[in-house]
Amino acid sequence: xxxxxxxxxxxxxxxxxxxxxxxxxxxxxxxxxxxxxxxxxxxxxxxxxxxxxxxxxxxxxxxxxxxxxxxxxxxxxxxxxxxxxxxxxxxxxxxxxxxxxxxxxxxxxxxxxxxxxxxxxxxxxxxxxxxxxxxxxxxxxxxxxxxxxxxxxxxxxxxxxxxxxxxxxxxxxxxxxxxxxxxxxxxxxxxxxxxxxxxxxxxxxxxxxxxxxxxxxxxxxxxxxxxxxxxxxxxxxxxxxxxxxxxxxxxxxxxxxxxxxxxxxxxxxxxxxxxxxxx
Amino acid sequence: xxxxxxxxxxxxxxxxxxxxxxxxxxxxxxxxxxxxxxxxxxxxxxxxxxxxxxxxxxxxxxxxxxxxxxxxxxxxxxxxxxxxxxxxxxxxxxxxxxxxxxxxxxxxxxxxxxxxxxxxxxxxxxxxxxxxxxxxxxxxxxxxxxxxxxxxxxxxxxxxxxxxxxxxxxxxxxxxxxxxxxxxxxxxxxxxxxxxxxxxxxxxxxxxxxxxxxxxxxxxxxxxxxxxxxxxxxxxxxxxxxxxxxxxxxxxxxxxxxxxxxxxxxxxxxxxxxxxxxxxxxxxxxxxxxxxxxxxxxxxxxxxxxxxxxxxxxxxx
Ligand SMILES: [Zn+2]
Numbered sequence: 366x367x368x369x370x371x372x373x374x375x376x377x378x379x380x381x382x383x384x385x386x387x388x389x390x391x392x393x394x395x396x397x398x399x400x401x402x403x404x405x406x407x408x409x410x411x412x413x414x415x416x417x418x419x420x421x422x423x424x425x426x427x428x429x430x431x432x433x434x435x436x437x438x439x440x441x442x443x444x445x446x447x448x449x450x451x452x453x454x455x456x457x458x459x460x461x462x463x464x465x466x467x468x469x470x471x472x473x474x475x476x477x478x479x480x481x482x483x484x485x486x487x488x489x490x491x492x493x494x495x496x497x498x499x500x501x502x503x504x505x506x507x508x509x510x511x512x513x514x515x516x517x518x519x520x521x522x523x524x525x526x527x528x529x530x531x532x533x534x535x536x537x538x539x540x541x542x543x544x545x546x547x548x549x550x551x552x553x554x555x556x557x558x559x560x561x562x563x564x565x566x567x568x569x570x571x572x573x574x575x576x577x578x579x580x581x582x583x584x585x586x587x588x589x590x591x592x593x594x595x596x597x598x599x600x601x602x603x604x605x606x607x608x609x610x611x612x613x614x615x616x617x618x619x620x621x622x623x624x625x626x627x628x629x630x631x632x633x634x635x636x637x638x639x640x641x642x643x644x
Numbered sequence: 645x646x647x648x649x650x651x652x653x654x655x656x657x658x659x660x661x662x663x664x665x666x667x668x669x670x671x672x673x674x675x676x677x678x679x680x681x682x683x684x685x686x687x688x689x690x691x692x693x694x695x696x697x698x699x700x701x702x703x704x705x706x707x708x709x710x711x712x713x714x715x716x717x718x719x720x721x722x723x724x725x726x727x728x729x730x731x732x733x734x735x736x737x738x739x740x741x742x743x744x745x746x747x748x749x750x751x752x753x754x755x756x757x758x759x760x761x762x763x764x765x766x767x768x769x770x771x772x773x774x775x776x777x778x779x780x781x782x783x784x785x786x787x788x789x790x791x792x793x794x795x796x797x798x799x800x801x802x803x804x805x806x807x808x809x810x811x812x813x814x815x816x817x818x819x820x821x822x823x824x825x826x827x828x829x830x831x832x833x834x835x836x837x838x839x840x841x842x843x844x845x846x847x848x849x850x851x852x853x854x855x856x857x858x859x860x861x862x863x864x865x866x867x868x869x870x871x872x873x874x875x876x877x878x879x880x881x882x883x884x885x886x887x888x889x890x891x892x893x894x895x896x897x898x899x900x901x902x903x904x905x906x907x908x909x910x911x912x913x914x915x916x917x918x919x920x921x922x923x924x925x926x927x928x929x930x931x932x933x934x935x936x937x938x939x940x941x942x943x944x945x946x947x948x949x950x951x952x953x954x955x956x957x958x959x960x961x
């Protein structure tokens with residue numbers, strides 16, 4: 366894979382931030398010791414128990430796209446604090462801090478490229494940018510990625526990870542649910558394939574809009590996927606949630622996910638599906 | 645109409661009104677009419693002072709007032725021949741979202757709306773207006789029927805949120821809401837949305853995508869309730885007033901943000917002070933709005949609706 370050759374760019378830095386420093390790491394579920402290089406070669410999933418570590422858009426781009434074919438678009442869209450929102454910290458500062466911490470434009474990276482030679486329009490959310498929250502920028506970038514799909518008759522893939530709508534943009538963030546769903550309606554009318562890949566965690570307004578609107582809905586193993594967060598549900602019903610509740614496997618059983626795709630099979634599965642959908 | 649339930653900020657007004665009443669009873673014995681006139685002027689000034697400068701949190705309180713007219717009140721007073729239609733044809737009927745056939749000024753329309761209860765018993769039955777997936781799927785079915793028979797759709801929004809329960813998750817709350825957003829954005833008939841009370845988050849917008857979005861002066865609409873926002877961002881339930889201010893969730897705020905189209909004014913003190921006045925305003929507004937929308941071709945209607953939502957959002961580029 367390409368990313369550990371590019372030692373100086375921010376991909377390696379980010380990977381290290383998400384996972385403990387050092388040559389090895391401990392799997393949070395099976396406690397196995399995994400060497401960093403082994404983990405990277407296994408696309409950041411545990412070789413022993415298949416636990417999927419959280420990764421970001423850069424890693425997914427490397428996994429999915431043919432090398433050197435991906436072009437990022439609209440990275441110049443930056444969140445604006447039009448409401449002058451202040452809670453325990455001004456939203457303006459949260460945006461600046463998130464840029465510094467992640468080196469990302471916002472909670473989604475969009476663009477297009479080739480997958481085994483097939484053109485694909487693409488968006489991938491980043492959980493480490495303000496909890497992957499959906500504000501105006503996320504909505505507009507998805508809108509433009511969908512427009513690209515319409516103009517180039519290219520399928521659209523969105524990889525989600527999000528705590529939901531961005532509270533600091535209040536009703537404007539809520540409206541992004543309608544905005545993204547409306548443009549996806551245009552894709553549906555034009556018979557352009559839309560694929561979603563739900564990763565850990567995907568909740569709130571993101572699940573309840575473009576997350577659940579795919580022609581096919583894929584999920585990574587063990588991902589938390591839901592509308593309400595587990596904490597909110599526990600507060601409402603005043604009891605503990607059963608083990609495995611709101612995980613990918615649970616959603617598969619309940620009929621809300623088409624198939625669970627381990628990361629190592631992702632590219633192969635996408636190519637098969639893109640072929641099935643046809644031109 | 646005088647209310648039995650008094651909100652904290654209304655107490656000075658009510659106390660003064662009580663005093664005037666007492667004085668009027670005594671005035672048979674004493675000549676205090678000039679004093680009464682003076683106090684009546686004072687109470688009017690006080691009302692203007694309080695109600696014309698309501699804080700955002702105070703408007704949230706009015707939006708939740710136990711005497712505030714609810715969806716069924718508007719259905720029975722603004723429309724004729726309502727026939728309620730039940731069930732999502734998949735799992736069950738959800739009493740938290742109601743819908744059915746009605747006539748508006750003699751013309752057939754489809755109505756869908758959140759329904760809260762009035763007392764403990766009816767609130768338990770209505771689940772406090774918090775819908776399960778079946779409510780959204782019933783709405784989905786009725787929207788499709790409206791399209792099939794070319795009837796305009798009117799929805800009333802009044803919910804503290806979609807229900808966050810185990811069964812709601814199991815049966816795909818998120819999928820049900822998402823499906824409606826896409827369906828409503830491309831529905832081939834006019835849709836008018838009226839936000840009459842609380843418009844909380846995905847649970848509200850799940851029946852809230854339309855050509856015209858009208859909002860009552862003392863209703864609120866946002867991504868989260870002030871209480872939940874306080875608990876998440878301030879990590880305490882005590883900052884609901886600040887959260888309401890920060891969220892800018894009133895009709896005036898949302899008009900400024902380009903999210904709603906029209907504000908429907910309420911009588912001083914709120915809709916519950918004069919429900920008949922509200923019914924009249926709502927009815928005449930709906931007649932006018934639907935007439936306007938029916939002038940548009942189907943393509944233009946859908947194009948305008950989509951374009952409206954595509955414009956929503958603020959960013960730097
Ligand atoms: Zn493991």
